[in-house]
Amino acid sequence: xxxxxxNKDHIDDKIYKxxxxxxxxxxxxxxxxxxxxxxxGIFLLFFVVxxxxxxxxxQASGEVTALRPQDRPQTVESAIAGRIIKWGVLExxxxxxxxxxxxxxxxxxxxxxxxxxxxxxxxxNAKKSGLVAYNSKTVALNNQISALMExxxxxxxxxxxxxxxxxxxxxxxxxxxxxxxINYKVAVDQLQRQEDLYKKxxxxxxxxxxRRLKFQENNAKLxxxxxxxxxxxxxxxxxxxxLNSLRAEYADKIAKSQSDLGSARSSxxxxxxxxSKLTNEYAxxxxxxxxxxxxxxxxxxxxxxxxxxxxxxxxxxxxVATIMPDNPxxxxxxxxxxxxxxxxxxxxKVRLQFExxxxxxxxxxxxxxxxxxxxxxEVIDAVDSKxxxxxxxxxxxxxxxxxxxxxxxxxxxxxxxxxxxxxxWFELWRQLNGFPASLKDKPDDLIYGDxxxxxxxxxxxx
Numbered sequence: 538x539x540x541x542x543x544n545k546d547h548i549d550d551k552i553y554k555x556x557x558x559x560x561x562x563x564x565x566x567x568x569x570x571x572x573x574x575x576x577x578g579i580f581l582l583f584f585v586v587x588x589x590x591x592x593x594x595x596q597a598s599g600e601v602t603a604l605r606p607q608d609r610p611q612t613v614e615s616a617i618a619g620r621i622i623k624w625g626v627l628e629x630x631x632x633x634x635x636x637x638x639x640x641x642x643x644x645x646x647x648x649x650x651x652x653x654x655x656x657x658x659x660x661x662n663a664k665k666s667g668l669v670a671y672n673s674k675t676v677a678l679n680n681q682i683s684a685l686m687e688x689x690x691x692x693x694x695x696x697x698x699x700x701x702x703x704x705x706x707x708x709x710x711x712x713x714x715x716x717x718x719i720n721y722k723v724a725v726d727q728l729q730r731q732e733d734l735y736k737k738x739x740x741x742x743x744x745x746x747x748r749r750l751k752f753q754e755n756n757a758k759l760x761x762x763x764x765x766x767x768x769x770x771x772x773x774x775x776x777x778x779x780l781n782s783l784r785a786e787y788a789d790k791i792a793k794s795q796s797d798l799g800s801a802r803s804s805x806x807x808x809x810x811x812x813s814k815l816t817n818e819y820a821x822x823x824x825x826x827x828x829x830x831x832x833x834x835x836x837x838x839x840x841x842x843x844x845x846x847x848x849x850x851x852x853x854x855x856x857v858a859t860i861m862p863d864n865p866x867x868x869x870x871x872x873x874x875x876x877x878x879x880x881x882x883x884x885x886k887v888r889l890q891f892e893x894x895x896x897x898x899x900x901x902x903x904x905x906x907x908x909x910x911x912x913x914x915e916v917i918d919a920v921d922s923k924x925x926x927x928x929x930x931x932x933x934x935x936x937x938x939x940x941x942x943x944x945x946x947x948x949x950x951x952x953x954x955x956x957x958x959x960x961x962w963f964e965l966w967r968q969l970n971g972f973p974a975s976l977k978d979k980p981d982d983l984i985y986g987d988x989x990x991x992x993x994x995x996x997x998x999x
Contacts, residue, residue, distance in 0.1 A: 594888075594953040595880065597929075599871035601891070601948045604915060604932050608865030610840060610946065612856040613638060617828045620644050621849050621857075628842055631863070632833040638858055641829045644850060648825065657819040664815055668808045671801055678798040682791055689787035696783055700776040707769040714766045717759040724755035837862040867933070867944055869912060871952045872926035878917065885954060887912040887931045892949040894941065911937025914954070929954075 603609045619641030626638050643649060650656065731748040734740045837860040844857050851857060869889055873881065888909045911934035922928035931952060933940050 594955050595873060595877045596951070596953050597871040597873045597877075597926075598949065598951050599869060599928075601944050601946050601950055602868055602870045602930070603862075603865040603946060604868035604930055605866050607835065608862050611834060611837075611860050611862065612843075613831060613834065613858045613860060614854050614856050615641065615828070615831060615851050616853065617641070617825060618644055618853045619829065619851060621844060621847055621851065623847070624842075626839045626842075626858070628839055630839050632837065632839060632860070634833055634835050636833045638831045638833055638839070641831070641851075643829075648822070654819065654822055654826070657815060657822060661812065661815045661819060664808060664812045668805060668812060671805045671808055675798060675801045675805060678794055678801055682794045682798065685787055685791045685794060689783070689791070692783045692787065693780065696776065696780040700773065700780060703769060703773040703776050707766065707773055710762065710766040710769045714759075714762045717755070717762045721755050721759045724752045728752045831857060833860060835860070835862055836864075861946070865946070867940060867946075868915065869931040869950045869952060871929050871931060871950070871954075872922060872924070873929055873954075874926060875921070877954075878927045881914060881917055881929060881954060883914055883917065885914045886934065887914060888953045888955065889931065889940075890951045891941065891944060893943075910934075910940050912940075912952070 620643075621639055622642045623640040624638075625636070625640070626632055632638070728748050728751075731740060731745050735742065735745040840859040840861045842858045843855075844851060869887075871887075889912050890909050912931040913934050914929055915932045916928075916930035918928045920927075
């Protein structure tokens with residue numbers, strides 16, 4: 538009050554501040570300054586991060602499988618129906634190719650006979666013997682036909698020669714007949730003249746009678762020669778009839794032999810067909826006997842037996858066990874959305890995270906990912922696989938860390954197909970708008986088997 542205290546200034550200042558509390562409220566707190574400083578730093582850091590490179594990727598899930606079909610789990614099926622009488626393996630056991638998995642017994646009464654193969658072989662042998670007999674008959678009939686043809690030619694030659702002889706004889710007899718006709722005419726003229734001379738009294742009666750007797754002799758000779766010509770003509774006709782009869786007779790014999798030959802050949806063809814059926818049945822039965830033992834198709838592990846116990850019946854084509862092939866070429870089957878398929882190509886890099894292996898994945902920064910493994914696309918299906926998605930097969934990347942040997946087919950896998958590098962702000966903008974990822978270059982090929990040979994030829998031409 539009197540101003541005599543040494544703390545006068547301090548006291549006045551304190552009193553002033555207490556009286557002016559609004560000024561105290563308006564002062565900036567120290568914590569607020571720190572908060573502003575951190576917010577500015579975070580904003581600057583976020584702004585810088587927006588311009589960092591980010592590798593676009595396509596995320597997909599799937600399972601572990603094998604690249605080659607023969608490396609995938611295989612169901613061993615029975616080719617025949619049968620009854621299980623013995624198991625040769627245990628579940629989880631390793632088997633070699635050709636090892637017996639189980640033994641079957643026959644359940645069809647048609648194949649019950651234990652000597653069925655022997656019976657079939659006897660039938661085959663009997664049919665072969667029958668074919669030999671029919672072939673011998675065919676040869677004999679061919680020889681018979683040849684003999685008949687030769688006999689026909691010989692008989693025809695004889696008959697034709699005989700016909701020629703009779704024709705020549707007919708010509709000779711006809712010549713004699715014509716000569717006798719002339720002689721007869723001369724004899725008629727001489728007799729007429731002789732009678733005219735006798736009427737005139739120029740010749741005696743004895744001369745006339747002698748001429749008449751001579752005329753009768755000429756007439757009788759003419760009649761004899763004429764009869765001879767007629768007989769020769771008859772012989773010619775008989776020879777011609779015999780010739781035609783020979784032809785008809787031999788034609789009938791040859792036709793009969795040819796008919797028998799055709800029947801024999803038909804029997805041979807039928808026998809050959811029956812023999813083929815029996816041989817086929819014998820071969821099928823031999824193969825069926827081998828099907829009583831189900832063998833392992835390749836090296837692998839017996840994963841699961843689908844049938845249990847002894848005496849259980851199985852049908853044709855029914856599975857009895859599943860075998861997981863040994864040392865498969867492991868791959869990852871990922872299922873990609875249709876909108877992302879055009880961005881993929883054979884050989885593109887993929888990062889994989891397997892179930893059971895801890896991993897820390899930065900999809901846009903694969904270089905800092907931990908616990909993931911590299912791969913590359915080997916196959917892109919041309920049609921959708923399931924739920925409208927497309928399957929891709931990813932094999933291990935030889936330039937990256939090898940995949941774990943403990944991987945089992947069917948376990949889950951998560952994959953990121955790596956695309957081009959873009960700024961982070963661009964990736965955020967794309968994600969907010971729902972746009973697909975972009976590529977700088979068009980993929981070379983979209984599916985497996987994209988005419989790789991043609992591409993190589995084009996490169997060679999360039």
